[in-house]
Amino acid sequence: MKKKILCLILILSMCIFSLTGCYDAKGIENLSYAIAIGLDKGENNILKLSIQFATPSAISGDSEGSSQSDSTTITSIECSSISSGINLINSYISKQVNLAHCKVIVISEELAYDGVSEYIYTLVDNVQIRPNCNVIVSRCDAINFLENAKPTLEKLTARYYEAALRSSEYTGYTSDIQLNDFYSALKSSTAQPLAILAGVNTEETHLTDTDTNKFNIDSIYKANETPIQDKTSLECMGLAVFSYDKLVGELDAIESLCYAIVSNKLQNGMITIPNPNSDNNSIDIYLSPQKNTKIKVETINNTPYINIDVYLDGYIGSSDTNSDHSSTDTLEIISKSVDKYLEAQISSFLYKTSKDFNCDIVGFGNYAINDYLTWDEWISSDWLSNYKDSFFKVNISTDIQSGELFSKM
Amino acid sequence: MGLKPIVKANLFIMPIVIFSILLIFFSSAKNFVPERLLPILGKGANETFISGFSNVFAYSGITYLFLIMPYLKDAKQFKKISIIAIVISTIYLFLSVLCLLLVFPYISVTDEANSIYLLTRSLELGSFFQRTDALFVLLFIMCCFSYLTITLFLILNIFKKITNIKDSKAMTYCFCVLIFGLALIPKSLYQVREVNDNIFKYLILFFIFVFSTILLILANLKKKKEEKNNLSS
Incomplete structure (x- = not known):
């Protein structure tokens, strides 16, 4: 009998502990999901935080006549930090802010010039934010960027963000820079961070003073400079270069490809x-990697000598009546010609990163570290400061093939 | 709770854990930067071998080998079992550490459970499988379950031997409640880490390397003394 009572008491005490576990559980009806975060410099406070929320009823089509632009709503607040801003928004809106579905973090150029480490550390340390969330530097205000995220070919803004940034896979005109990459580079002593460059494309922002005789004008x-006429005005092209946590410059489309x-x-x-083969004419070449680029870094008297061997496959994408791509x-x-052109472009890009920006965005430090035995030796070599003295030698080897269907017109 | 159900449950959990670690290793391979293993000597010999000696704590699982001997069907297989257990644990530990070193920059290292969690967060298995960290949490619970059952079994048996009680099964609930109560004491994960880094680590090192060596020496001396007595008698 005593044994039974003892067992009963033990079972009851276990129930007391184990059945009280869900006191802080939250259902999705209590949460408001952010799909994008915008960070601007505040006018009356340090930061202007904008959060773009998904509105579930509009997405599911519950409300009649809702357009895709209504599937999101933007809330903006002036605050001293991201956490306090979210806290203030929490007290204002009816649901709790949840960042688990956040696709992009948009930082305005103005704020990026002042430094973003505080915001990046806060976001990386947040369990809700995914490390594969993209980091974008906007050439306009972040709130303006979010307001213009009105997809025409996609129903959901969240999916639009995903699809828009995937264009780098087939154009190479930007890169898929994620929060994880940015944070790793920010903490690294061998490389420096990059972000996707984006903007709102309008008639006024189009690049007009271009030399139309230039053969590579399209790249x-x-x-926001591309002369496009479309309802969708968001444009991701180029890269934003950071020195530690401060924005120092921008790369255009061809430099991003390099x-x-x-x-x-x-x-x-x-x-x-x-x-x-023809004067006053240009030729389009589609490129894909043949094998990985080989990089060798030698440091002599604190001056890095960097040798880069690039191996590419290319096929001709344009033809005219005089084209004959059948002969070897x-x-x-x-x-x-491709080798010569790319050699010049890549050298120009590399010297721009070293002389103009003094930012090792490629991560040559990862190769230079090979020459050092201990961590202390490496840190005292001060790679990131010496990078500006780098010399580059670029060797390109391209294997060109004729067009996909015709080799002769 | 006997040994059989624990062994059977672990036979089910262990392959899943090993498979998951291999999956994490191969899935994060695209994020590997081999140069992150450099500089080859790390922070130098002093930091690695002297200051870093306490990291031998990672092999604290050896403690269990000292205690499983009485539960083996064939005690002669102990050596084989020990070697297999150490090899599997070493591969597991090696792959986990290698993943972390190759994926994360040198300085952003947290404790081992957090690091594997960070690794699973950065995993992408196509666009269909997202948020694989949820799977990691399930895996973590299974590992905890496995660890707790074995530890509880050994604690109960040690307690049984110390107190000479006939049936230790009734004590299972008491110890479960005690462990549960103790687990509620730390107010944050940071406090758990503090205890782990400053107390548990060194206690384990003492028990594995100092205490067990002293026991081995004493046992040998006792054996020799008994042999001497037997010969003289």
């Missing part, structure tokens, strides 16, 4: 070069 644009080639991130891309000699000539 010199940055975000970055993708050197850092082994290229999947597919396209370049336009002067046609070696013609392809050889085109291949040499």
